[in-house]
Amino acid sequence: MVRGISFEIPQKATYTLWDIFGTVDTEPFYWYVVQEQTETWNKPFGEDFFNKEIYPGDEFSKAIQEKHFIVFLKLQAYSCVQNFQNISTYEDFKQSDCQILVLVYDCSFAEVYAKNKVVLQAVHQRATQMRYKNLTYITDQNDARTKMDIR
Numbered sequence: 001m002v003r004g005i006s007f008e009i010p011q012k013a014t015y016t017l018w019d020i021f022g023t024v025d026t027e028p029f030y031w032y033v034v035q036e037q038t039e040t041w042n043k044p045f046g047e048d049f050f051n052k053e054i055y056p057g058d059e060f061s062k063a064i065q066e067k068h069f070i071v072f073l074k075l076q077a078y079s080c081v082q083n084f085q086n087i088s089t090y091e092d093f094k095q096s097d098c099q100i101l102v103l104v105y106d107c108s109f110a111e112v113y114a115k116n117k118v119v120l121q122a123v124h125q126r127a128t129q130m131r132y133k134n135l136t137y138i139t140d141q142n143d144a145r146t147k148m149d150i151r
Helices: 016-021 057-063 090-095 117-129
Strands: 002-008 030-033 039-041 054-056 069-078 098-105 109-114 133-139
Touching: 002 117, 016 069, 016 098, 016 117, 030 057, 054 057, 109 117, 117 133
Parallel strands: none
Antiparallel strands: 002 109, 002 133, 030 054, 030 069, 039 069, 069 098, 098 109
């Protein structure tokens, strides 16, 4: 079973999240930024890009259309406002109301987990269009991640 997608993103200040989610409707979701696992700048070594913990979809969509530089990031999307929680394992993800989980680490390695296969296909297609390197589906057989954590 496909769990997600992994790929490498450019290591520079750009519209990375918009580039990844450009073909996904991000507005129906509430986006939870796991602050203790996020270091994202509005420009290299500038101010924090994410200045709050929860973004309604329209605010998130607008924000990611601004340039940013991701050092590391843990982002979770929910379909409704609720008690957001830091997802720690894939089993937790499956059992939670979280619909999309994004991990970026070492400035260039990205993983997107999603419960909706249409979302995964859209992200895969977009990553192909963006010519991201090492694009791979994450499956039950090849997922070596034991924790859904960056740090």
